[in-house]
Every structure is written in C-alpha cells, then in structure tokens.
Amino acid sequence: MSAHKPLSIDELSRKCPLDAFTFNTTADLPLLDEIIGQERALKSIEFGLGITNNNYNIFVLGDTGTGKDSTVKGIVEAKAMNEGIPDDWCYVFNFDDPDCPKAINLPPGKGEVFANEMEALVGALRRDIPRVFESKDYEKHRDEILDGQQERTRSIFNRLEQKAAEKGLYIKKSASGLSVLPGKNGKAMSSDEFDALPKDKRDEISEALRIMQDKLSDAIREARAIDKETKERINSLDREVVQYVVNPLMNELFETFKDFPNVTEYLRRVKENILDNIDDFRPKEDAPLVLGSLKLPTKEPVFERYRVNIIINNKETKGAPVVFETNPTYYNLFGRLEYRVQFGVASTDFTMIKAGSIHKAIGGYLIVNALDILRNIFVYDSIKRMIKNREIKMEDVWEQYRLISSATLKPEAIPVDIKLIIIGEPFIYYLLYNLDKEYRTLFKVKADFDTVMPRDEANIYKYAAYIATRCKEEDLIPFDRSGVGRVVEYGCRLAGHKEKLTARFNEIKNLIVEASYWAGVEGSGTVSARHIDRADAEKIYRHSKFEDKLRDYIKDDTIMVDTEGRVVGQINGIAVLDPGDYAFGKPSRITAATYMGDAGVVNIEREVKLSGKIHNKALMILTSFLGERFAREFPITLSASICFEQLYDEIEGDSATCTEVYALMSSLANA
The missing domain is CATH 1.10.8.60 (Helicase, Ruva Protein; domain 3)
Known part of the structure; x- marks a missing residue:
C-alpha cells in the first residue's frame, strides 16, 4: 500500500x-x-419580458451579491428603449359627479398641450368676459331691455292709479308693497273720515276697493311676468355676449383635439358649464378674508374646475418607462391625494391628485424589492388586486379604520398594462409560492440567479x-x-x-x-x-477580533487543546463559527470513553440538548457502523460516550463523524 x-x-x-x-x-x-x-436566469428574464400575458410577471431570486438588481435593470432598460412610448394621463373635473374626477389619456406630449391650452382658456375667459360685460355696447343693450321693462311696468301702474282715482280710491306705496285705500282729493282717506261717511257710501267704496284690489293683484302679476321676461332677455343677452368670447376659443380647442373623443366630450361639458355659470365671470371687486391684520386671498374654485391635472407626462420619455421603486409604500406605488388646510379645515380637489410609481410605469416596467413589499402594509394585496383587475384605483386605505368616514375624492380608475418584476431572496419566493395560491397564478416566471x-x-x-x-x-x-x-x-x-x-x-x-x-x-x-x-x-x-480572542484563550489554556503527542480516546476537531461577516475555525477537543455495559454510544451533547438533528443522525449512523463491523455474529456489549469538550453552544452538522469514529476506535483499542 x-x-x-x-x-x-x-x-x-x-x-x-x-x-x-x-x-x-x-x-x-x-x-x-x-x-x-447567469445563463439560466437571463433566459428566464428574456422569456418573462417577451410574453405579454398579464399573469406572466417575474420573480427574480438569488443570494445577495449575485447582481440581481443591476442585471435586471440593465436588461429591462435596454429592452424598453426599443418599445413604444405610452400615453399621457390627466385628471379633469367631473361635471356629473364632482367627487369622482375623470381620467383622460392622450398621446405622449399631448397631455401637456391639453393642460396648457386649458390654462390659456381660463386666462382668456377671466380677461375677456369681464371686458364684454363692461363694454358700452353691452350696457346699451342691457339698458334698453331694462328701460323697456320699466316703461311697461310704469304704464301698467299709471293706468291702475288713474282708474283708482276715477273710483275715488288711492293706491299707496310702502315698504311692504302696494295697497288700495279710500281716497279724497288725491290723498288717502283717514279711518275717521271713512267711518264718518254714510253706510251706503261706505258699502259702495268697499265694493270698489275689492274690485280695485283684484285689479292691483292682476297688475302685480303682469309686472312680475314682465320682470321674468326681462331677466330671461338679459340672460339671453349675457349668453350671447359670452358666446361671442367663448365660441372662438372653444372652437379652436375642438379643432385641436378633434381626434380625441374623450377630450371633445369634456370640452363640450366645459362650454356648457361656462354658459351656465356666467355670473362667476362678471367683474367683481376682490374681498379678501381678514383675520386680525392678516389678509388671506379668496379661493377661486370655479376656475380650478377647468384646469387639467396631468399626472403622467411622457413628453420627454424615450421608449417604455422603467421605474425602480426603492421605497414601495402604498402611497408611493398607488399615488395620493394631497390636502390644503385653512383655518383647521382640510380640503382637496382633483388638481391635488399625485401619481405613484405604478402610474409612471404604465406601458412599461416596474421593479420592486420583495421584502420591501411585504414590510409595507396594504401593498402586497393591493398589487395582486391591481394585476387581476388590470387597473389602478387610488384610495384612502386608512378610511376603513376610522370611526367616522370623511368626505374625499374617488378618482376614476386607470387601466394598467405593466410588467411587474419583483426581486428577492429565495426564501421569500418559496414562502409566497407555498402559502399564497394567488401568487402562483400572477408570477409565473422564475428567474433564479446562481452563486x-x-x-x-x-x-x-x-x-x-x-x-x-x-x-x-x-x-x-x-x-x-x-x-x-x-x-x-x-x-x-x-x-x-x-x-x-x-x-x-x-x-x-x-x-x-x-x-x-x-x-x-x-x-x-x-x-x-x-x-x-x-x-x-x-x-x-x-x-477577526473574535478569532484573535479565541487564539488567546487557547494560548493561555482557557480553552484546552493538545497539539502534540498522542492520547487514547482523544482527538481534535474543528468547528466553523460564522457570526455573519467573517467565518473562522474553532478547534475543539473530542473525547471518547468506552466501558462495560449495554448502553451503546451516548452522545453527551444530545443528552443535554446541545446537539442538532443532523449531528444526532450522524451519531446514530456511527452506532450502526459499530454494530455492522463488530456485531455480525455475536451481540456487542458496549457502553461509550462521545463529547465535545468546553462546548457551551449548540453543535450542528455531520462533518466531524469520521473524527468521532477515530476517537471511539482509539478508546476501544486503548491505543
């Protein structure tokens, strides 16, 4: 050998x-x-970006440091550059339901044009309509109508007074109105004078008073009809002169946006609203609110309603948008309603609607971190709802937790067409995959980064x-x-x-x-x-401070490790300590003792619950090895113990099994 x-x-x-x-x-x-x-992950990302089905969103998983974020962002941005630019989105006033602002989409850059044109319209209306009402021509026509009314009314009451005088009656004018009284020498008769008249004369005058009172009522009704007619003629005149200003301005807008039915319908409602609220454009003196010595400007909501709140402006966008949201709170993703506070009262309107990252990513790509999504309340469920419904709806999510619901806006939902890419650790992917059935149907592409x-x-x-x-x-x-x-x-x-x-x-x-x-x-x-x-x-x-401290303990025999000579039933093993930022080896003395008995191999760490499952399994395999080797023909009578000396934390793993066999065999052989 x-x-x-x-x-x-x-x-x-x-x-x-x-x-x-x-x-x-x-x-x-x-x-x-x-x-x-990362060929496998790149192919998965390419597949996920290429397929347009709504449920094929991507979950990119892999250990920290494998370049997931930078890789995904680079690939997505490169692909997005060659794709079409999505529409602009605006919110405008809803004349049918003011609490539900309407959403309007326009081609890229047209949203800003629309907003600027409406701003110019408001400025022109505020400037030109008061001028028309202050013109001499308007005053002349208005005075003619009013003079005609006064003449007709005066004629009615003059004839009535003449008839009353012929009947010996007198029509008295007072703050409470007109009344018919008995007359004498062109003046009202006193009650004493009337009572002094003979009875038949009094009866005659009373009958004349009744008839004349009916005629007075008829005259008043006729005067009111003339007054109503006059107001209608003035309103008609007002609409005519306002249309003189509005029609050219609106016709120009209708021509500019004739290819966009949603805009032309809105412009039609704007025109109707202007003509229905002419008094808002009449010349008036400013009346600022005064609080002590502080003057506060008055709010002009009537003009605000004609403005356009452009929440997504893709004028400068090149290709499809790519949004990397690093702080995916609910409001950062789904947008928010801002409020203004005056005298302790909060108010809002459609011009204070602010877009979220999902709005900005419409027609493109949204990249978020999985752990950040799960950390923020309401976000995960809202994202799933957005994907399923294919629309983004702006809500006050805290309203359900208030004792009293407050009035607020509910903007119209906007259709969503985005590719959602979530980046996270493997354990989050498998956690969601196994515990959330909806997750499996919404994130069908797995891009797994290798280490x-x-x-x-x-x-x-x-x-x-x-x-x-x-x-x-x-x-x-x-x-x-x-x-x-x-x-x-x-x-x-x-x-x-x-x-x-x-x-x-x-x-x-x-x-x-x-x-x-x-x-x-x-x-x-x-x-x-x-x-x-x-x-x-x-x-x-x-x-390596902890490693150096450990070496010091070994040097001064606080931790006892023999590195020279031989000792029966004793061997040195090494455990890997990893606090997180640095891993190092810790030598440990492993001792085995054998003696008569039938207890088998006793794992001391297991007895005191300092041994993990894998280490326990390794010791059971070791016991099986002894039985297979030495007890094939006769039962083995053996008691043995194995211990990691000076070990005060849990031990896990099976890498020391072979070392433990050596120590045990040394003790058995007494060598």
Whole structure:
C-alpha cells in the first residue's frame, strides 16, 4: 500500500496559470458588455419580458451579491428603449359627479398641450368676459331691455292709479308693497273720515276697493311676468355676449383635439358649464378674508374646475418607462391625494391628485424589492388586486379604520398594462409560492440567479473583462496579470470548488476596490497579486477580533487543546463559527470513553440538548457502523460516550463523524 502524501498549503487551492493571459494590464482589455454566469436566469428574464400575458410577471431570486438588481435593470432598460412610448394621463373635473374626477389619456406630449391650452382658456375667459360685460355696447343693450321693462311696468301702474282715482280710491306705496285705500282729493282717506261717511257710501267704496284690489293683484302679476321676461332677455343677452368670447376659443380647442373623443366630450361639458355659470365671470371687486391684520386671498374654485391635472407626462420619455421603486409604500406605488388646510379645515380637489410609481410605469416596467413589499402594509394585496383587475384605483386605505368616514375624492380608475418584476431572496419566493395560491397564478416566471459558474477559459477572461470594466467606471488602478490571476483564485475560493468560480460579484468588486486602494497607498501603477493578498489580509484583520480572542484563550489554556503527542480516546476537531461577516475555525477537543455495559454510544451533547438533528443522525449512523463491523455474529456489549469538550453552544452538522469514529476506535483499542 502506498503512503499518503501530505498536502502543502499551496496545494489546497487551484492556481490560475498566468501564461494563458495575452494582456499586460486590464487597461488593454475591452469592457464587459454581458452578464457573467447567469445563463439560466437571463433566459428566464428574456422569456418573462417577451410574453405579454398579464399573469406572466417575474420573480427574480438569488443570494445577495449575485447582481440581481443591476442585471435586471440593465436588461429591462435596454429592452424598453426599443418599445413604444405610452400615453399621457390627466385628471379633469367631473361635471356629473364632482367627487369622482375623470381620467383622460392622450398621446405622449399631448397631455401637456391639453393642460396648457386649458390654462390659456381660463386666462382668456377671466380677461375677456369681464371686458364684454363692461363694454358700452353691452350696457346699451342691457339698458334698453331694462328701460323697456320699466316703461311697461310704469304704464301698467299709471293706468291702475288713474282708474283708482276715477273710483275715488288711492293706491299707496310702502315698504311692504302696494295697497288700495279710500281716497279724497288725491290723498288717502283717514279711518275717521271713512267711518264718518254714510253706510251706503261706505258699502259702495268697499265694493270698489275689492274690485280695485283684484285689479292691483292682476297688475302685480303682469309686472312680475314682465320682470321674468326681462331677466330671461338679459340672460339671453349675457349668453350671447359670452358666446361671442367663448365660441372662438372653444372652437379652436375642438379643432385641436378633434381626434380625441374623450377630450371633445369634456370640452363640450366645459362650454356648457361656462354658459351656465356666467355670473362667476362678471367683474367683481376682490374681498379678501381678514383675520386680525392678516389678509388671506379668496379661493377661486370655479376656475380650478377647468384646469387639467396631468399626472403622467411622457413628453420627454424615450421608449417604455422603467421605474425602480426603492421605497414601495402604498402611497408611493398607488399615488395620493394631497390636502390644503385653512383655518383647521382640510380640503382637496382633483388638481391635488399625485401619481405613484405604478402610474409612471404604465406601458412599461416596474421593479420592486420583495421584502420591501411585504414590510409595507396594504401593498402586497393591493398589487395582486391591481394585476387581476388590470387597473389602478387610488384610495384612502386608512378610511376603513376610522370611526367616522370623511368626505374625499374617488378618482376614476386607470387601466394598467405593466410588467411587474419583483426581486428577492429565495426564501421569500418559496414562502409566497407555498402559502399564497394567488401568487402562483400572477408570477409565473422564475428567474433564479446562481452563486457559482464553471471555471473555464471563457469565464476566466470574463472575470478579467469585469475587472477592466470596474477599473474604468470607478477610476481604479489597472490590474496586471498576477492581480487578475489572484482575483480568479479568490473567486474559486469563495465558490468552494476547484472547478467553479463565484458569481457573487459584489464580493469581487469589493476586493477590486480595496486592492486598488492599497496599490495607491504603495504608489504602484498597477494592482498585482500582493495587493490582492494585502486587501484580503486587511479585511480579515478588520473582522477577526473574535478569532484573535479565541487564539488567546487557547494560548493561555482557557480553552484546552493538545497539539502534540498522542492520547487514547482523544482527538481534535474543528468547528466553523460564522457570526455573519467573517467565518473562522474553532478547534475543539473530542473525547471518547468506552466501558462495560449495554448502553451503546451516548452522545453527551444530545443528552443535554446541545446537539442538532443532523449531528444526532450522524451519531446514530456511527452506532450502526459499530454494530455492522463488530456485531455480525455475536451481540456487542458496549457502553461509550462521545463529547465535545468546553462546548457551551449548540453543535450542528455531520462533518466531524469520521473524527468521532477515530476517537471511539482509539478508546476501544486503548491505543
């Protein structure tokens, strides 16, 4: 039997042959223009972006550092550049239901034109309509109508007064109105004078009073009819002169937006509303509110209703929109209603509707983080509802939790056509997949980022190109061949396999940046292997305080580990401690004791509940090994114990099983 050859430290890692490189430094290399080592994920993303079905949204999963965010954003932005620009969206006043603003869509850039045209219309109306009412021609026609009314009314009452005088009666005018009284010499007769008349005369006057009172009532009704007719004629005159201003302005708008029925219908309602509310445009003096010495301007809601609130303006957009929402709260995604507060009273209107990220992503792509979605209340369920209904509805989500519902706006829902891409850790994907049946139907594309890739010549050169790209984009010192080779070896070490390289490029990027720094400290023009080694060593030093403390405990025998000689039933094992930012090995003494009895192998850690399931399984396999080896023909009578000495935390894993066998066999053989 040949003796086993001991391995040196250098032989524990696979070296990168530098003679295969054809460059001197990474400055000689072209920049990387592709994603490295994620072919499966890239194909999934390409499929998900290509299929237009509403339920084929994408969940991108993978460990931190595999480049999910940057990769997805880059791919989506490249695809979006070649796609069509979506419509603009505006909210306008709803004349039928003011609490439900109407949504109007227009081609890219037309929304801003529409808003500007309506703003210009409001300005023109406020300027020109008061001028028309102040014109001499309008005053002349109005005065003619009023003079005609006064003349007709005066004629009616003059005839009535003449008839009353002929009957010896008098029509008295007072603040309470007109009344018919007995008359004498053109004046009203007093009650004493009337009572002094003979009875037959009084009866005659009373009958005349009754007849004349009826005629007075008829005259008043006739005067009121004339007054109503006059008002109608003035209103007709007002509409005529206002139309003189409005028609040219509105006709121009109708012509501009004739190809958009939703806009022309809105403009028709605007015109009707202007003509129905002419008094709002009449000249009036400002009457500001006064609070102490503070004058507050009055609000002009009538003019606000004709304005346009453009919430999505794609005038400057190139291609389909790509929105990466880093803080996906409900209101950041679905939009919000803002409020103004005056004298402690909050109010809002359609001009205070603000778009969310989903609005901005309509016709394009929305990228969000899975954990951020789950952290924010209302968001996950609202997103699913949005996908299923294919519309975004702006709501006050807290209204359901208030004791008293407050009046607010309920804007019209907007149709949604977006591709939703969620990025998250694998455990979130599988959690949602297994616990939420709706999730499976809405996110049918899984893009799984790997943490390793094959260590072949092509990927090694991509590593070099990646280093060149980082140096170029972040203004770092270029790497020579030895530096690139050491980075490749570092990537192989992180992968934990001699035939693999890590795909966690955030770790590679950190090493590149730190090595460039140390090369700069030394004044070197290139980054070589020694700078990589120093960057690695410095990082270890920054994170290895606990490891150094542990070594001190071993040196002063606080933790007892024998490294020389032989002891029956005793062997050294190593446990890996990983606080999170740095992993290191902790040597532990493993002791085995055997003695007469039939208790079998006792795992002391298990007895005191410091052993995990995997470690317990390994000890049971060890027990089976002893039975298979030594108890095939006769029962074995054995009691044994195995213990990790000075272990005060739970132990898990089966990597020490072989070591435990050695200790147990040593105790059995007493050697």
